[in-house]
Amino acid sequence: MSAASAPRRDTRGIVDPAELLTRVRFRRHTPAPELRPYLEHYWLIDWELTEPYATHVVPHPSVNVVFQRYGPLDGPQDASAEASAEVAGIGLGLFTQKLTGAGRVCGVQFRPGGFRPFAPAWPVSAWTGRRVPLTEVFAAPGGEGGSDPLSAVLSPDGHHARVAALDAFLLAHGPAPDPAAEQAMELVELIRADRGLRRVSRLAAASGLSARSLQRLFAACVGVGPKWVILRYRIHEALERAEAAGTAVAPDWAALAAELGYSDQAHLVRDFTATIGVPPTAYARGVSAP
Numbered sequence: 001m002s003a004a005s006a007p008r009r010d011t012r013g014i015v016d017p018a019e020l021l022t023r024v025r026f027r028r029h030t031p032a033p034e035l036r037p038y039l040e041h042y043w044l045i046d047w048e049l050t051e052p053y054a055t056h057v058v059p060h061p062s063v064n065v066v067f068q069r070y071g072p073l074d075g076p077q078d079a080s081a082e083a084s085a086e087v088a089g090i091g092l093g094l095f096t097q098k099l100t101g102a103g104r105v106c107g108v109q110f111r112p113g114g115f116r117p118f119a120p121a122w123p124v125s126a127w128t129g130r131r132v133p134l135t136e137v138f139a140a141p142g143g144e145g146g147s148d149p150l151s152a153v154l155s156p157d158g159h160h161a162r163v164a165a166l167d168a169f170l171l172a173h174g175p176a177p178d179p180a181a182e183q184a185m186e187l188v189e190l191i192r193a194d195r196g197l198r199r200v201s202r203l204a205a206a207s208g209l210s211a212r213s214l215q216r217l218f219a220a221c222v223g224v225g226p227k228w229v230i231l232r233y234r235i236h237e238a239l240e241r242a243e244a245a246g247t248a249v250a251p252d253w254a255a256l257a258a259e260l261g262y263s264d265q266a267h268l269v270r271d272f273t274a275t276i277g278v279p280p281t282a283y284a285r286g287v288s289a290p
Contacts, residue, residue: 012236015056015094015276017243023053024099027159031108032167037185038114038175042166044159048102055099058275059091061188061222061229063127065108065134067153072102083150085134087119089127090223106153106162108170109134112229113221117175124223138173183207184221187214191229191241196238198261228236229237235275238268242263242284250251253280 009028011017020026024047031039040062047053047091069083116124119137127137150164187207191197197206203226204211218226241251258270272280 001225010240012240013058013060015239017060020055023047023049024040024055029159029163031163032171035167035175036168037182038111038117039170040109040111040114042055042163043105043107043109045105045107046103049099052100055097057091057095057097058232058235059095060109060236061090061112061224061232063090063124063223064088065110067106067150068103069105069154070101070103076155085150085153086131087127087134087137088258089124089130091133092224094277104154106166107151108166111185112188112223115182115223116181116184116221117178118170118173120176120178123220125219128223177267178221181221184217187217187226188222188229190229191226192233195234196260198230200230203230230261231271234262234269235271238272238280239276242272 014020024045027044029042029044030036031042040060064087065085067083067085086280110118113124122137128169149165151168153162153169154257155161155165159285187203191203197203198215200211204214207214209217215225217230218224224232238256241256244251253268254265257265259263260268262268262271269279272283276283
């Protein structure tokens with residue numbers, strides 16, 4: 001099982017990323033070496049807005065742990081600031097978050113399959129489509145010394161201190177060895193890397209599992225079925241192509257549909273529209289220039 005040495009630099013899944021990056025300060029950080037096989041990265045967002053802004057994301061097949069604070073960023077947290085922590089299971093539809101005033105979010109994006117070793121008591125599908133308080137999953141949350149991690153993670157003392165607090169929290173809760181989770185992570189990475197992998201039957205053959213066993217593995221360790229993962233990564237690809245079309249020659253949508261494994265262009269357009277809310281050509285016309 002490989003571990004990334006640096007966080008991803010792409011903006012896959014973010015709707016109109018250029019617009020988002022003009023409104024917030026967004027950074028990704030690499031976790032401690034022991035955690036890298038299980039995590040994509042940490043993601044940190046700070047904002048101070050003069051008017052409300054809604055951000056939209058097409059979720060990855062990943063569980064996130066999210067620490068969030070709404071209120072003033074300068075100085076210690078006060079009564080006007082609201083802080084909370086939650087486990088966000090895989091989102092099945094478009095995720096929209098309205099940001100107002102000032103705030104901070106410190107998130108952990110797990111690799112698909114990577115959350116199970118930290119919460120082995122439940123199948124990951126138990127959290128799919130749900131956002132639950134951290135204490136429902138981690139009964140005794142705590143960073144170093146068993147203290148509540150909220151203040152440490154959301155501290156205004158700099159992003160390195162927040163990253164260290166996230167490391168401490170996660171290392172206090174695992175990871176527990178889990179060969180099934182490792183296999184699930186490898187299979188999802190195969191889906192992500194191989195654009196020609198369009199059928200669950202081919203993935204089953206590559207894994208040496210029956211289709212039914214593959215479904216059980218994904219329910220337990222990923223949270224969604226393999227077909228859903230295949231389609232979600234293809235929508236991410238289409239979204240990225242549509243964004244590029246905002247400042248360049250529009251792609252051949254029929255050719256892209258065939259490349260991504262759709263039966264025809266209309267099928268791609270239906271899936272894109274159902275997920276994003278507008279057809280790919282309309283999205284390409286409206287997307288902000290980078």
